[in-house]
């Protein structure tokens with residue numbers, strides 16, 4: 001073991017990386033054995049040896065989890081370590097964003113903490129969160145920072161956590177491991193809370209696009225849109241959660257579609273489409289095997305491309321009326337597909353997507369639900385680019401309570417790098433008194449990347465709110 005004085009910064013870094021990797025491996029063992037089992041104890045002791053060596057020359061070691069990555073001292077750990085990915089996932093699912101190990105930490109603290117990180121997510125939430133349980137267990141010198149400590153309206157945290165849950169669900173299905181149903185349930189509960197609360201998440205969908213893998217983002221969008229539509233038609237909380245889980249997992253069968261087909265930069269040929277169109281059946285089969293997954297999820301996976309008029313796929317010999325949740329998820333699926341950029345076609349502006357849905361899809365989608373869905377989006381869905389009578393351009397950022405004709409907008413301004421959205425968010429009618437003279441414009445035709453602009457504006461606002469909090 002090197003002399004403490006000789007432990008340089010880089011060597012310290014290497015020890016810290018080795019320590020956290022050892023901890024991650026120990027955590028894997030804890031899911032099979034009790035933390036007091038000699039196998040686990042031995043690995044945790046190796047972690048503790050490294051940790052104590054580090055804490056000789058510094059007061060604490062801080063590990064952070066950012067979008068599935070592990071960072072020590074705010075620097076990401078590089079290299080492909082499956083165990084680290086599992087550790088990040090386990091922490092995300094239990095709401096842990098950062099762990100601080102402080103001088104004085106002992107074997108008991110580390111053992112009990114590892115046991116909590118392997119404990120059932122639902123139990124942890126029910127007991128009031130991991131922090132409370134740590135106090136109850138008498139764990140000292142380890143402190144966790146929780147997601148829930150963030151402002152509730154910060155949808156990016158719900159988003160990052162849900163994507164993480166979906167990623168682990170996907171790899172579970174691929175490798176035949178049981179699905180982390182508790183993690184999925186927790187994520188859906190957070191989304192239901194948000195939709196039932198201030199609903200900020202629904203209206204930030206446009207800013208989310210382009211941030212992560214299409215399939216995961218798409219699943220998250222469908223989940224949010226479906227829950228909101230479910231709320232509009234009066235589903236209760238339990239039903240919203242079932243609908244949310246089903247929507248989040250509706251495309252899980254795409255795991256079995258080769259990436260070459262999934263990401264093909266052009267329309268699919270007949271053979272490729274035949275492979276792609278197996279995903280509803282494959283998804284349903286994968287979900288039906290999971291005893292913890294609500295039955296409705298397998299039904300929605302099977303039915304989400306079967307239209308109300310039975311024009312979709314897979315074709316049934318004797319078509320039956322579709323499940324309510326499949327009808328809802330099917331509508332959200334069409335809207336999200338139309339408004340998302342694909343390798344072979346641009347994204348439609350929200351208002352054009354609404355037009356396409358009310359014209360081309362009116363027979364295929366359940367008419368009463370479609371009507372409610374379009375009313376929910378309002379006359380100016382978020383992300384719509386509008387031209388004012390004085391030729392200024394504005395982008396709709398969110399609806400304005402009970403005044404759908406007067407949504408909140410941001411002005412498009414010139415900036416050093418080209419264009420940006422104004423910091424200030426105003427009701428549309430503060431800028432114009434004549435709604436009839438508004439023109440809906442296509443941002444692509446004007447060479448504008450609205451998604452990037454909305455994303456930048458959301459990031460600037462989040463930064464400001466953090467500064468305010470400090």
Ligand SMILES: [Fe+2]
Nearest residue numbers: 250251304305
């Ligand atoms: Fe699908």
Ligand SMILES: [Fe+2]
Nearest residue numbers: 218250251333
């Ligand atoms: Fe889908």
